[in-house]
Amino acid sequence: MKRIAVIAPEGTLDLAALEDAADRGGLRFSAAGIPSGALVALMLPNCLAFVPAYLALRRLSATVALIPPKYRARELEAIRRGVAPLCFVTTKTATQAPGLAARRVALVDFPCAGEQLAVVFPPENERTSVIPPGTVLLKFTSGSTGQPKGIAFDVANLETEATNIVRGLGIGPDDMILAPVPLCHSYGFDLGVLTLLQAGCTLALEKGFVPRRMLQDLASGRVTVFLGVPAMYRACLALPASVDASPRVRYLLSCTAPLPASVITAFHARYGAAICQHYGSSETGAVTTHVPAQVLERPDSVGRPMGDVAVSVVDAAGHPVAPGVEGEVVVSSGAVAHGGYVLGAPADRTSFQPGGYHTGDVGRFADGFLYVHGRVDDLINVGGFKVSPREVIDVLESYPAVSEAAVVGVRGPSGEEVVYAAVTLSRAATEADILAHCRSRLAEYEIPRRVDIRSSLPHGPTGKVRLRAQDVRL
Structure with missing residues (x-):
């Protein structure tokens, strides 16, 4: 056969x-x-x-x-x-x-x-730019300026990445990976193409995403691993109540952007399937994946390190912090790009250090599970208080009428930095309704100065929301 x-x-x-x-x-x-x-x-x-x-x-x-x-x-x-x-x-x-x-x-x-x-x-x-000797693959990701950053990988990087994924997810020749995400992006290429070549499994491709069709595919029993992104799971939850399906998939993965715990629990309550957050980056490859049996106990975690990946959380001086304490996530692995950046701002290159790749993500460990809470450089300084956009987004997206939210720090009329939010809705709601929800769950300095209700939010090529402060006016 x-x-x-x-x-x-x-x-x-x-x-x-x-x-x-x-x-x-x-x-x-x-x-x-x-x-x-x-x-x-x-x-x-x-x-x-x-x-x-x-x-x-x-x-x-x-x-x-x-x-x-x-x-x-x-x-x-x-x-x-x-x-x-x-x-x-x-x-x-x-x-x-x-x-x-x-x-x-x-x-x-x-x-x-x-x-x-x-x-x-x-x-x-x-x-x-200088392409390091031995480079066989260049990936591109958007930099802070919106210009692409090129990342150089050698054969050993790709072999290590493929091995980490195949062993970490238990992929074999009988598996089928369904990939509606772009293969030209690190997520689709690594978990789709490299996994196919390493394990000899089947890679099923979609050019677009249709929620009803996806649910039918996932309920068929043929697909064992699904490469999803947050917007796809939100779209499934927005389907009419008459749509009924029970995904029979070993791994429902979500990557490229944080997935709120509220979406994970709501999806499980409706469809009976646990979404596993998969954490990684173009620079590092796969870093962590959640354990399906542990998802509902820790829905806000991105799981445990995969394969030979070593993950640490460090303070501003680069020293490891104790479990439960927040710091910057640092990744060390044979899959981390050997050549670093070959295109991008000079400041970006400092992320690659002898001790590992400094992701710029804020995280903490608890019982061996990693939790990621936002970006080091995304923190908003409101009168000396530090506000994590991720925490505000989670509160906004826990409001039943909010489909998706984005938060940035912008300068107010007096030059002070304030919290600005933009949201899309699944049903009617007002800015006053959403702010009242925020006041019951956030500290005063964390509450958005404004909640802008939009018909859509800007997304990058991988589906990640890209709201920039320079594009916002209070």
Whole structure:
């Protein structure tokens, strides 16, 4: 019986067909002008061709840069000037994307692709960043300025990451991973692509997210691991009460942004399934995953460290703190990017230190479980009192009418920093209603100066809310 490797809306590939497509695809990329050892940007959506295209480039010993198709002119120009990829491999229709300038385009009849792939050669420029020797993969994540940060990984990093995930989640050949999240992002690539290649399991891809269809897939008994994000679980809770499904999945994962405990408990109460928060970053790979049997006892935890990952919590001087005490989360693992940042602000590079990667996340340990409470640099200084945006968000999202919330610190009329919140609603409510809810649960200095009710909140390519103080006016 043939083992299915990839399932996508366009079709399926068994393991033998996947290897064959990668072999033939490598030859066609070579014929299109990609030499051995080049740095190539892979900019594909979730599709049947993604995994074989990645493998085809690796057959050519290429350093592969994963580029989100949602990137636009500013991000693409920063990447082109910073790391100077020889070419971009993308869909034929994406060649018209703003910022994807071309001096030459070669169309490739790639095996298993629903349409021709395009190899776009941009105008030549001198690379402004140094790519460390041994780099085989570049991931990109948004920096504090909104410009992409490039992160360099070698073969050992990827092998360690794959091993940590496969062993940590107990993935085997009989598992099926359902991934509606982008494979070009660290979450989808590591837990989807690397896991498929390491364990020989099945990777099922979705190009979009439809709540009812997702619940049907999860109740079918075929899917064993689901790669979700908070917005997906919120959308399932917003479905009419007549929608009934019981997910039969070993791991319902949630990553890329914190998931409030209230959503976890509400989802379990309605659907009978526990959502496991998975904590990691583009720089570190997988760090922790919750234990399904422990989720309801600790719904606000992100779980325990995975595999060979060592996690510590340190004070401002870098010294470990006692269990229960908050500090900065530091991660040490063979999966942490060997080359650090190759593109980004100089200040970002200080996160990589001999003792591990300083995540910038505020966390604490209790009984071996990690709890993450926000970002070190997100703390809002209200008259000398420090306010965690995460804590305010949790209170806002515990109000029944609030679907999603974001909190930032902004300057008030007198120049003082104040708490600003923006929310979306699932049913009618007023700012006064929401503030009354906050007053019963927050200290006076933590209460938002304003709650802005919006039809939607800005999200980045991975679904994470990206509300910036400079975009807010009181």
